[in-house]
Amino acid sequence: MLAEEFGVSRADTIARDHVFAALGGRTVDQALEAGLPTKEIWQAVCDAFEIPAERR
Numbered sequence: 557m558l559a560e561e562f563g564v565s566r567a568d569t570i571a572r573d574h575v576f577a578a579l580g581g582r583t584v585d586q587a588l589e590a591g592l593p594t595k596e597i598w599q600a601v602c603d604a605f606e607i608p609a610e611r612r
Contacts, residue, residue: 557598558570558571558584558601561607561611563568568585570601571584571585572584572585574604576600576601576604578600578604579592579597579600579605581594584597584601586608587600588589599612605606
């Protein structure tokens with residue numbers, strides 16, 4: 557989903573480097589490793605980057 561929305565290289569950077577308060581101060585990669593549901597992670601990304609509802 558990240559790659560579809562942001563492109564491969566930007567998606568990798570976001571997943572690795574962007575810390576999301578909604579994920580408990582974790583990156584996407586850390587949230588996945590911690591076992592958070594992917595739907596919750598995607599929602600946090602969408603909220604942070606203001607992804608329109610039709611692309612969520």
